[in-house]
Amino acid sequence: DTAVSQTPKYLVTQMGNDKSIKCEQNLGHDTMYWYKQDSKKFLKIMFSYNNKELIINETVPNRFSPKSPDKAHLNLHINSLELGDSAVYFCASSSGGELFFGEGSRLTVL
Amino acid sequence: QKEVEQDPGPLSVPEGAIVSLNCTYSNSAFQYFMWYRQYSRKGPELLMYTYSSGNKEDGRFTAQVDKSSKYISLFIRDSQPSDSATYLCAMRESNSGYALNFGKGTSLLVTP
Numbered sequence: 728d729t730a731v732s733q734t735p736k737y738l739v740t741q742m743g744n745d746k747s748i749k750c751e752q753n754l755g756h757d758t759m760y761w762y763k764q765d766s767k768k769f770l771k772i773m774f775s776y777n778n779k780e781l782i783i784n785e786t787v788p789n790r791f792s793p794k795s796p797d798k799a800h801l802n803l804h805i806n807s808l809e810l811g812d813s814a815v816y817f818c819a820s821s822s823g824g825e826l827f828f829g830e831g832s833r834l835t836v837l
Numbered sequence: 838q839k840e841v842e843q844d845p846g847p848l849s850v851p852e853g854a855i856v857s858l859n860c861t862y863s864n865s866a867f868q869y870f871m872w873y874r875q876y877s878r879k880g881p882e883l884l885m886y887t888y889s890s891g892n893k894e895d896g897r898f899t900a901q902v903d904k905s906s907k908y909i910s911l912f913i914r915d916s917q918p919s920d921s922a923t924y925l926c927a928m929r930e931s932n933s934g935y936a937l938n939f940g941k942g943t944s945l946l947v948t949p
Contacts, residue, residue, distance in 0.1 A: 731880075760936065767845070768923055770881070770939040783936050817880055825871070826927075826937055828880035 730754050731829040733818050738834045740808060747804045748832045750818030758782075759801040760819040760826065761793060770817070776801055808836045840864050843926055843940025852949050856913040860926035860940045863907065867928040870902050871937065872911045875923045884924075885911065916947045 731752045740746055752759060760783075761773040775783035776795040790806040801818060813836045819826040843860045850856055858872075869888055873881035885900035887893045887909075893900045901910040909928075913920055923944050927937040 768875075768925075768942040768944075770925065770942075772936045772938075775936050819880075824869075825883045825886055826881075828882070830880045831878075 729829075731818055731820055731827050733816075733829040733832045736830065736832060738832060739837065740835070741837055742808055742810060744808050745804070745806045746808060746834070747802055748816055748818075748834075750801045750803070750829060752799055752818075752820040752827070754820055754822070754827060756820035756822045756827070757798055758821045758823070759795065759798070760821070761801065761803050762817040762819060762828075764815040764817060764831070766814070774801075774803075805834075808834075810836050812836050841926060841928060841938050841940040844943055845941050847944040847946060849946045849948060850916055852916060852918060852947055854916050854947070856911075856916050856920070856945060856947075858911040858913075858924050858926075858943050858945070860909050860928075861907055862909075862928060862938075864928075864930070864938075865904075865907065866930040867938070868931045869929050870900070870909050871927045872898075872900055873925040873927055873939075875925060875942065877922075881925055916945075918947050918949050921946050 758777045760775045762770045764770045774793045779795045792804045795801045815831040817831045818829040841862045872885040875881040890904045897914045899912040923942040925942040926940040
């Protein structure tokens with residue numbers, strides 16, 4: 728039973744398109760995150776939600792919009808995709824200590 | 838984001854060797870320190886979680902924190918080929934919304 732699950736695992740799309748990644752956690756955690764991992768494996772925080780409320784919003788283009796319909800779900804919508812958006816996007820959840828990560832969604836923008 | 842520095846490697850060692858992985862940091866407000874292991878095409882998974890300065894041991898893994906020097910280490914004893922992965926150090930302040938600041942990760946290869 729997967730604790731943090733993301734869909735889709737792979738996305739290949741053209742520049743200018745819009746895409747969404749969905750995340751769900753069944754751990755009962757209050758806090759969820761989106762991290763971006765670039766080709767050099769650097770993990771950078773993008774957003775954090777606590778009980779559906781945005782608490783961290785790092786310097787991320789407005790084309791990225793997170794949405795949390797409830798505390799078990801955190802989705803990421805990306806408008807007007809650019810080449811530089813190609814990366815692995817990780818969803819994670821936490822109850823205040825350790826972060827539990829999903830398997831990642833690998834986005835390739837052509 | 839250069840608050841956390843970590844040598845990316847790659848680091849290659851023979852099976853059975855002792856491995857030492859290190860991170861330095863500049864933010865003295867960091868209170869919680871973690872080591873994550875990430876296999877290829879997988880999400881990071883927690884290995885060690887420490888709060889205070891000193892050593893913490895778990896099986897073949899020892900985490901060491903020196904807050905005065907802003908330096909943390911992970912030691913792996915009797916390394917195995919299955920330890921081949923990327924190791925990421927991570928740390929956070931106590932009141933930062935729990936977001937972790939990660940190092941760039943060190944790629945480790947343990948050869949049989």
